[in-house]
Amino acid sequence: MVTALEVPADMLIRRVAAKLKEKYPQVKPPVWAYFAKTGPHKERPPVDRDWWYIRAASILRKLYKSPEPVGVEAFRVIYGGRQNRGSAPEHFRKAGGSVPRNILQQLEEAGLVVKIPGKGRTLSPAGRSLLDTTAKEILQELAKERPELERYL
Numbered sequence: 079m080v081t082a083l084e085v086p087a088d089m090l091i092r093r094v095a096a097k098l099k100e101k102y103p104q105v106k107p108p109v110w111a112y113f114a115k116t117g118p119h120k121e122r123p124p125v126d127r128d129w130w131y132i133r134a135a136s137i138l139r140k141l142y143k144s145p146e147p148v149g150v151e152a153f154r155v156i157y158g159g160r161q162n163r164g165s166a167p168e169h170f171r172k173a174g175g176s177v178p179r180n181i182l183q184q185l186e187e188a189g190l191v192v193k194i195p196g197k198g199r200t201l202s203p204a205g206r207s208l209l210d211t212t213a214k215e216i217l218q219e220l221a222k223e224r225p226e227l228e229r230y231l
Contacts, residue, residue, distance in 0.1 A: 147198030
């Protein structure tokens, strides 16, 4: 059985983002998403028009990797970065909390994420299935190019 951790992350995230955009109407960017920065460490908003879906797919993969529930504050740290302060030394800044909070709420509404009160959110069986089936599709495509990968199917 192929898992989501056995295929290239960039391919998995792009493919899951496309599926979220097509099949899950609950997951959609709010009006402000195209104008807002993702945190104080960024100078501009994201350039990619589908960045909301890519971030949602990335959050799903992070939840897949984590054995314990993950909260919004943890995602703020994960997606944070160094803030350029001119001639002063750079400092780490957490990302904004609104983006991961809204994405997690949308994924929860879509049935891909389950909330555990007081602990955070974890992947539901439907979310795990989405990632695993997508990983299997990717591995089948990679096996056509590289036949030695067929033994993992």
